[in-house]
Amino acid sequence: MKLGVIGCGKMAEAIIRGVIESGLHRSGEICGSDINRRKLGRLAKKTGILACSSNAEVILKSGVTVLAVKPQDISKVVSELRAAKARSRLVISIAAGVRICTIQQAIRNARVIRVMPNMPCLVGGGMSVFAAGSRATTADCRVAQRLFNCLGDVLQLSEKQLDAVTALSGSGPAFLAYCLDSMIDGAVREGLSRRIALKLATQTMFGTGKLLRELGTDPADLIAAVASAKGTTAAGLTVLESSCLRQALVRTIRAAAKRSRNLSGVGNP
Ligand SMILES: NC(=O)c1ccc[n+]([C@@H]2O[C@H](COP(=O)([O-])OP(=O)(O)OC[C@H]3O[C@@H](n4cnc5c(N)ncnc54)[C@H](OP(=O)(O)O)[C@@H]3O)[C@@H](O)[C@H]2O)c1
Known part of the structure; x- marks a missing residue:
């Protein structure tokens, strides 16, 4: 799988639709998981992505994994991912206020990118700003750029600027x-x-x-x-x-x- 998404709510649906509609990935190259099986089933039926039975399955199957759960659910998800021994993965988190070091420490050797998207991503008019963790490579940044470009404009800034970004966009x-x-x-x-x-x-x-x-x-x-x-x-x-x-x-x-x-x-x- 090219892309895996953990947490299949509003933002995940926007990302999956944007990626498919722009032709970046086909639905067969995307998989997802959600604690709410009904929601996951509905999204899989609507978009054609593969529904996985666990978060661990998503990260083990995907080249790039997007964490799209609420900030309060992140610690539970990253401990599941740590237990799955998924190493050296590119993990893109869109959880507001969750710092790169939190995810980097939890998932060993993960290359982490943190993104702040916004609601207009749902209609392709989004503004997403990303910051790269210390292990993320230039190629990883290009992956994030291409992914969020499917939903609107994208800019790379430093992580310390993300609080102002969160407030503004x-x-x-x-x-x-x-x-x-x-x-x-x-x-x-x-x-x-x-x-x-x-x-x-x-x-x-x-x-x-x-x-x-x-x-x-x-x-x-x-x-x-x-x-x-x-x-x-x-x-x-x-x-x-x-x-x-x-x-x-x-x-x-x-x-x-x-x-x-x-x-x-x-x-x-
Ligand atoms: N919405 C925005 O405008 C916006 C803007 C910028 C950033 N963000 C960030 O985007 C992220 C997602 O937001 P959203 O609005 O898409 O939220 P959402 O619609 O609530 O989607 C999150 C999904 O994750 C599921 N989930 C909860 N715990 C899980 C677990 N342990 N494993 C797998 N799935 C789990 C939830 O299921 P349940 O509903 O059953 O809990 C829900 O289906 C958040 O971190 C938010 O900070 C959102």
């Missing part, structure tokens, strides 16, 4: 959805139906992201370009500035990054 979809939801509430009060407001707001968010990316525009320049003196945008921006939304969002990212550091046992600098 990992949790970011929820923060942006919060802002969008509030703007929709405002538009409904101004007379639009929720359905129409949702369409306008999501397309506006999508188009704004596309414009900033494709033209390489600085967000401050975009704000200045949309807001003409004494116009509608300027009137709205005055309220945003007086409500201290900028400071609130800075604090939001700080709180999420702090929580990520706490979860990974690093604490605050």
Whole structure:
């Protein structure tokens, strides 16, 4: 098997679908395991991957193994993998807040890569950032890059930057959805139906992201370009500035990054 996935939930399904749809691997080259046999059976039926009877079977069968269980389940899974005596494997963990050294110490000689993907991976619009462990090779990094490129954009950074990454691109979809939801509430009060407001707001968010990316525009320049003196945008921006939304969002990212550091046992600098 080229690819094995342990934990067949939402993110695993996104990875498996992305890999198959992009043509990186065929379904027959992928296997998976999950403590929930019904969920595993459903995914195997939907995607055509091989359902394994244990996590150990997955790592022993696969060239690359992705750990896609929740962070609180990682220690149980890695002790099963240690017992399977799977050595010198490439293990890619997407578990938020689980440090590379935790997995490296548990699975002897494993080459470990830690990835922080995000929810838009489910629709191919993801942002994944990975950090390589000390044993991971350049070829391993290329494997991670190719794998997560099937789900969107990929960037390699150092592990110490992953807490800020977790706050911005990992949790970011929820923060942006919060802002969008509030703007929709405002538009409904101004007379639009929720359905129409949702369409306008999501397309506006999508188009704004596309414009900033494709033209390489600085967000401050975009704000200045949309807001003409004494116009509608300027009137709205005055309220945003007086409500201290900028400071609130800075604090939001700080709180999420702090929580990520706490979860990974690093604490605050
Ligand atoms: N969702 C996101 O937006 C996102 C973003 C970035 C990173 N991540 C990371 O991605 C990982 C997976 O998240 P998810 O949202 O895909 O979670 P999920 O949908 O809950 O999937 C995890 C799966 O693992 C199964 N599982 C639990 N213990 C297991 C074990 N010992 N052996 C095998 N399978 C086991 C779970 O079964 P049960 O349901 O029966 O427990 C579940 O089916 C997490 O570590 C998360 O931090 C998620």
